[in-house]
Structures are given as C-alpha cells and as structure tokens.
Amino acid sequence: MDYDPDFDDHAPPSFDRMKNVDRDVEAKGFNPGLIVLLLVGGLLLLFLVGNYVLYIYAQKTLPPKKKKPVSKKKLKKERLKQGVSAPGE
Template sequence: LAKEGEEGAVPGPDLVAAMAEQFAESANNVIIEEVNKGLNPGMIVLLVVATTLLLFFVGNYALYLYAQKTLPPKKKKPVSKKKLKREKLKQGVSAPGE
C-alpha cells in the first residue's frame, strides 16, 4: 500500500470529513447572477415567424373545412366518344355505325 502523502494513497477518515465540511461550506458561497435583459431580438423574430406560420396553417385548415361543407362536389369530366368506342370494342360490343 502507498504511504500517506504519496500518490494513490487512500485518505483517512479525518481528511474525508474535513473535505466534506469544506465542500458543504463552499456550496453556500456560490454567486448567482440573474441578468434580466428583456427578450433577445433573435427570440422576438423567431416568435413572430412561428406565430405567422401557425396562423397561416390554422387559417388554411379552417378554410378547407368550410369549403368541404359548402362547395358542391366536383363534376366529373365527360368521357370522350373515342374512349367510349374503345371501351365498347374491348367488351366485344360493336360500336354503333360500324
């Protein structure tokens, strides 16, 4: 075992108690700095941009819901005569006029 004073020596119980007491006393001497400078300009910009985006998306969603309730359903596009003829030929029915 290493002797006291040498590196790697195990401190005695008196030394441990003294160090614990010193640490407890020094914990009360911590200086707490409270600096209240107001809001950081970067934080203000971030809040404004975030609020604007949030309002934009909430407004769009509200308009979407309103449109779903009030607008009539979309009309389907009329099927062209060529497509009708092609479908009938696929089904084996002869197209009129042939």
Template sequence: MADDSEFAGKVPPNAGSQGFNPGLIVLLVVGGLLLTFLIGNIVLYTYAQKIIPPRKKKPVSKKKIKKERLRQGVSAPGE
C-alpha cells in the same frame, strides 16, 4: 472608499433586469404568424370542402367508349 474599490469589478451591471432576448421575440412573432397562416389554411380548406360541390367529370366521347369496349373484348352494339 477601500471597500468600494474591492467590489467595483465583481458586480455585473444590470444583473437583475436583462429584458427579453430580441432574437426570441422575432422567433416567437414569426412562428406565431406561420402557425396562424397554417391553421387558417386548414380551416379554409375544410370549409371549402363542405361548401363547394365536387367538380363534374368531363363527358367521355362515344368514340372513346367504343374503343374501350373493343379493348376489353366486348363488341359494340350494332356491329
């Protein structure tokens, strides 16, 4: 009995099996979800670049073409 009382306060309870830190588990889950989201976006973006045709440019009006030619110093035909 005397030996038990000497070591009673020196041995930590459950010293061998602490388990996982809950903060670490949350961090790993959130990090994994974020990484999955980013990789999924990159994959979808590259897939869309291959599949979707490039956007057509708006047609430029003849008035704007004429104005740009005058600005550059080239006279418009017929004037």
C-alpha cells in the same frame, strides 16, 4: 513575499463593474432574438391553422368536381373491347 492589497476598504475597480452587470441583465427584459423568433413562429402557425380552416370549410361548402365527359372514341373502343358492336357498323 507577502501581498498587501491596496484595496482593504473597497473592491478593485474591475470588480466594481461586476456589481452593475446583475442589474443590467434584469433591466433588459426579453432577448430581441427571442421576440423575433416568437413573432415569426406565431405568424407561421397562424398561416397553417388558417389554411387548414379554409380547407375544411371548402370541403363542406363546395360542390364535388364534375367528371370530364368521356369522348365518343373512347366509348367506341370500350364497346369493341367488350364485344358489343357500335351502332351503325
């Protein structure tokens, strides 16, 4: 039972299509998913670096926060704890 191929002079049609596959892969270029990933990653990195730069700039240029004034009630309690009587009592 010998097999005599009918395609002695050329490749079968299914293999002819495979020749074009190599050319198509090179012609496409970058994967669209890779482009989107790089774009989103770049924007995220730019956002984080920008926030860090603004934070450093604000630390250098803004004055320190003002402390809340201590209420008279708290001052009176502190003095009583320390044993100093409040004036007028």
